[in-house]
Amino acid sequence: MTAFLDTHLQPLRDIFGEARVLWQAHDLVSYSFDASFGSYLPDVVVQPLTTDEVSRLMKYANRHLVPVTPRGHSTCLSGGPLPVRGGIVADMSRMNRTLTVDREDLVAVVSPGVLTAAIHEAAEREGLMYPPDPSSSQVSTIGGNLAENSGGPRGLKYGVTKDYVIGLEIVTPEGEIVRTGGRTVKNVTGYDLTKLIVGSEGTLAIITEATLRLIPKPQATETLMAVFDDLVASGRAISAILASGILPAKIEIMDQASIVAVENFEPCGLPRDAEAIVLVELDGHPAAIRDEIDRVRQSCEQYGAREVRVARTAAERNELWRGRKLVSPAIARIKPTKISEDITVPKSKIPLAFQRLKEIRERYGLHLVIFGHAGDGNLHPNIVADKRDQGEMRRVESAVADIFALAIELGGTLSGEHGIGTMKAPFLELELGAVGVEMMRRIKRSWDPNDILNPGKIFAEPGQRLVLTDE
Ligand SMILES: Cc1cc2nc3c(=O)[nH]c(=O)nc-3n(C[C@H](O)[C@H](O)[C@H](O)COP(=O)(O)OP(=O)(O)OC[C@H]3O[C@@H](n4cnc5c(N)ncnc54)[C@H](O)[C@@H]3O)c2cc1C
Structure with a gap:
């Protein structure tokens, strides 16, 4: 048993029960990598099933300054779900109970752990379409797609994930539960927090539910x-x-x-x-x-x-x-x-x-x-x-x-759909400039003052560069 587990295992079991707190070496290894490069062991893994559990987790982690890294099915190609500072991995893939399609409002309401392909199938059964189609849709979760603002082949005509998200339920790094947007396509009430969270790579909030816009299926x-x-x-x-x-x-x-x-x-x-x-x-x-x-x-x-x-x-x-x-x-x-x-x-x-x-x-x-x-x-x-x-x-x-x-x-961008994560962080300033990066850091600081939610992503440490060797 490590010092980390001595302190945190029992409080986490109080939230999740024994079966949904994983801490043995073989469990930790299987949560240490994604589809990109590098591997980092978490200290412990938890498997939330409800928004309330996520809220209690974040309140606990924020109080004790423990990093939390949300994770879907770890198909990320930029290092997003890697627990680079150890701490807790929150495996959101088991939170997958809700998948409802409403034909009249043309929306789907989904839990974060639902597979993207399951949303495609549910929409098609109603003669509808959920256009974002990452090639990984059979294995990636909608929570991961939302966090990465995933695209896919159909992006050319139909756009990407953010173009189809009209409402979210999220848990902030301090454990507050917030609803953004709603069930209407038009909504200009206040800042657009929905669009801010989509593509934030799990660094600003944990997504616990999403309302997605659907369209009629082409003939x-x-x-x-x-x-x-x-x-x-x-x-x-x-x-x-x-x-x-x-x-x-x-x-x-x-x-x-x-x-x-x-x-x-x-x-x-x-x-x-x-x-x-x-x-x-x-x-x-x-x-x-x-x-x-x-x-x-x-x-x-x-x-x-x-x-x-x-x-x-x-x-x-x-x-x-x-x-x-x-x-x-x-x-x-x-x-x-x-x-x-x-x-x-x-x-x-x-x-x-x-x-x-x-x-x-x-x-x-x-x-x-x-x-x-x-x-x-x-x-x-x-x-x-x-x-x-x-x-x-x-x-x-x-x-x-x-x-x-x-x-x-050529006037383009570092990443069209895979995100910045750890892999592209050293190059962010190249595209955004120092002031652009600083404005983003300020957003991160205001949401997550203790830097506990998915730390070490998007923003490089001073002097950090891409290193793929063992040096
Ligand atoms: C073979 C292959 C093909 C791919 N094709 C495409 C493609 O065509 N288009 C494309 O865009 N991507 C593609 N990807 C990349 C990848 O599948 C996507 O980024 C996908 O959205 C990741 O989903 P995931 O469930 O695996 O999330 P993970 O990899 O587990 O996590 C991705 C990010 O989301 C965060 N996260 C996960 N769940 C939540 C949550 N509930 N709340 C907040 N943050 C969360 C994590 O912290 C992490 O930063 C491909 C990957 C592979 C391996």
């Missing part, structure tokens, strides 16, 4: 795959589609390294010799999107697509998407360490971003794979490496710094 879908011999030309085709007045639901890209990784992992019949594959999905009225898909085909051909396939059936559509869905698991098999970035650039800069990313790959001789939500400029340059190779990891550090500098130079 029909068309999907097209275009094959290019030149990555930069595929970027030009994407810019042309977007400039033509058509707004696809999704435009996704896979570069040659992703194509080859997928074919080695689970063959899908993708052309290994192509430099890029672009997938375009349109949704809406059947007659309108039939016409639009022809125009998308023409744009692709005009910019050098050597082959364009349009899915004729739902099965063919799923087959076209299969390869894209396999990219993440496929590249994870190449080497054991995966660094996933999610810079976003203005649409007009997509071809240039592809060109410059290719140059970064060559400059550092790294396995850099490019795929992502190209239509909204949200690219996922992923570097696969081996963290035991310290020389390679030092080159990864330099390449990551160059990728961030590129995003800012």
Whole structure:
């Protein structure tokens, strides 16, 4: 038993009972990592089921100055749920009892531990749609999506999580329960605390319930795959589609390294010799999107697509998407360490971003794979490496710094959807400037004066830099 447990185990058991306070080594290890880099052991894990328990937890932690790190299903790619200062991990995934859909008000009310995919299914059963669709939706919780303001392929047409949240129930770092927003789309009463909390990466409040806006499900879908011999030309085709007045639901890209990784992992019949594959999905009225898909085909051909396939059936559509869905698991098999970035650039800069990313790959001789939500400029340059190779990891550090500098130079952003967490904190000032960062620090201080809720995230310590080696 550690000194921490000597002091805090019994008071936490008084709130959660014995079964929902985990403190043995094997439990702590399984709560020490996410899908990014690095691992930090918590001192103890608690599993709240109710808002009242979360409130009691935060009042206790605030009184005793113990860090609390909220956590969903730890699929975060920026280090958000890592307990970097130890203390308590609050596993919110078991708080998953509420999932109701109201057809009349076009809203869903959800507990934070509900899986995103379960919300999609519940909405679709009512002929409705919850548009935000992170690729991790089968395994991520809505609480994590809200905290990260997650996006996904449909972000191009439908926006991201924050565009669909109209009300929250939250617990502040001092243990107060607050309701923000409500069930109406229009609401301008006071500061918009809902939007402040969404995307705050679990640093300002713990979300205990959310009211989400739903929309009618589109009547029909068309999907097209275009094959290019030149990555930069595929970027030009994407810019042309977007400039033509058509707004696809999704435009996704896979570069040659992703194509080859997928074919080695689970063959899908993708052309290994192509430099890029672009997938375009349109949704809406059947007659309108039939016409639009022809125009998308023409744009692709005009910019050098050597082959364009349009899915004729739902099965063919799923087959076209299969390869894209396999990219993440496929590249994870190449080497054991995966660094996933999610810079976003203005649409007009997509071809240039592809060109410059290719140059970064060559400059550092790294396995850099490019795929992502190209239509909204949200690219996922992923570097696969081996963290035991310290020389390679030092080159990864330099390449990551160059990728961030590129995003800012092109007028873009460090993160389109994965958040800042620990991984991008040293680069925050690059985008926001010193005053911008200071204004955000002041917001953090006013909500969390004792810095106990998810400390060590978003804001870097003085002199902190990205370190991926053991130095
Ligand atoms: C294969 C793969 C594909 C992915 N695809 C996408 C994608 O397409 N788009 C995208 O945006 N992201 C994507 N992600 C990233 C990740 O899935 C999202 O960030 C997701 O929202 C995290 O949800 P989670 O339940 O795993 O949360 P966690 O990873 O456990 O936590 C994420 C953050 O949320 C905070 N948090 C969790 N619950 C709460 C709560 N109740 N209250 C307050 N804070 C809370 C945590 O402290 C942490 O900062 C992907 C990840 C993987 C591994």
